[in-house]
Amino acid sequence: MTTHNILQYLDPEGTPTQTLPQWCSSPDWLLRCYHYMVLARQFDTKAIALQRTGQMGTYASLLGSEAIDVSVGLSMSSEDVLVPYYRNHACQIIRGMPIDEAFLYWGGDERGNASAAMQKDFPNAVPIATQSLHACGVATAMKVRNQKRATITLIGDGGTSKGDFMEALNIAGVWQLPVVFIINNNQWAISVPRKIQTAATQLADKAVAAGIPGMQVDGNDVIAMREAVDSALQRAYEGKGPTLIEAVSYRLSDHTTADDATRYRSNDELKEAWEREPIKRLRNFMVLSQFWDENKEQALLQEINQLIQQAADDYLTRGIQPVESMFDYLYAELPDHLIEQRDWAIVRAMKGGSHYQEGE
């Protein structure tokens, strides 16, 4: 039943498994890619530390999906639209989301979705698979207006079991929409392993019923990811319709900081997955190709560390929003019947007011 062979250029040791694409002869893209992958990992480490010390809310780690997120972020043009799920912080940061506002989102503040730099990109989709359909709507708008733009949307392996995902593949096929679906198949949907999500051999096989191309890619291999995403985007720009990319990765973290994966998966499996992780793989390749060394590595780690620390500090100094902001973005214009509630909310929250409670 398997319809595709997995696309891979680098093995887990960073050794090429086939002739590399022409663009790999220049280190520029790979260096940028590595920069953002390291940034993603340090963001992740900091976010978990902030959560563990009570300074941030529940956080969904992207540990293990850096190659997917970063290659997508770097391949997209600023004219394209990203419709993420909730594990795409690196992609969002590459596309302009300020790092402190990424912390702010996970710190329980709507302003984390508000940065003008995010343009028309969607905020995180927390209900599973709804984003797949929103992406098709965005792509429809592009198509109706004859624009040479594309939409990229991501989803986890668990999300592919939902009707919305299949409805999205279906409409994208029928309308030949400029949309790229990327599954981050990280093997685990909280505690449910990939094998009991579906009897399909590959998640990419789900493209078959929708009549669209599907492919499986090594999601720990940035070169394979870039090749797949670039060609899918190119198809979209050329009006050739949608593509489904199954990026095979591994969730090296818990589902979120509220989860404990030791309850349902073995240490051996996790240890083995770390052997395939994306950052080490790219670093090995860059060292093999002689454009990376320990000095550069240390300099980069330090540079990123400062960047992340500064962003975390900036996040921590942000005060909470005025309480009336609850009302002020509900509608373009506040309906009359809410004026009274809004006024009361302000009084109730006022220092010295009878119901005043210190904001957390």
Next chain:
Amino acid sequence: MTMKHSVCLLEAVNLALASEMRKDEDIVLLGEDIGVNGGVFRATANLRDEFGLKRVMDTPLAESMIAGLSIGMSTQGLKPIAEIQFMGFIFPALEHIICHAARMRNRTRGRLSCPLVIRAPFGGGIHAPEHHSESTEALLAHIPGLKVVIPSSPTRAYGLLLGAIRDPDPVIFLEPKRIYRSVHQEIEDNGEALPLGRCFTLREGKDITLVSWGAMITETLSAAELLSEQGIQCEVIDVASISPLDTETILASVRKTGRLVIIHEASKNLGLGAEIAATVAEKSLLDLQAPIARVAGYDTVMPYFRMENHFMPNTQDIIDSVNQTLEFV
């Protein structure tokens, strides 16, 4: 130069859609069977011929998808008007309506918004199969960030739909299908919208306030007419926008009449009547000279059509309730 048309509610919807689509290139229609077929009720008849495939899109049969697509389009500057074939089939779309359309503006602090309209026929009275006759408007009126509009006549359908299309926020436009074709009115196709979030006083009176919306306005107006023959002057208020609710118009009327009967086809339990009654009790209890009455559907599953007339309130129910309220001392 505008033409006058004698139209039913359904034709008024069609007229409003065509009129606004001529003015605003960003408007697109999508839904099941809305293209060649013009919709199962013909609300979109001939629109595909005039506006083409790109603006009148027949979709695959998936309501969640219709809502999801509309959200995506609306955030990018299109103005989608989606048709859900019957309100009984809107439930797969609710996740998108509630979790995304209604809160996009709020969760992005205004960066993105979802100016879209979702139209759906609702209510009983046309002897339709099961799941085709329910009135579940209160579910939607409960959701912050949505607007829910229900026309009660061709005139109001035309003006309110234009208002809904021009509104910068997501609007659910529920069309009472029982009166889709039963009432004709002269409409001038002048592109004038009616305001959302405002009640309409259809009839002034000093003795009692009758509050209703949708198809039940027909029964309410005929009850008021019959009662006037007995010398009882009913004030009839068409809520029209069940969310946001114009409580001021209702309160002003109750302050004048001191008596209130709320009429709706939907089940009584937690229907919008309960919200109106609670608001009047909170704000105007001492103006009341009698308990508030509600004439509503039973708290049962909507029966199959052989019994639907037993479920839906009728003119006599309203007259009885008015008399009871007036007799209270």
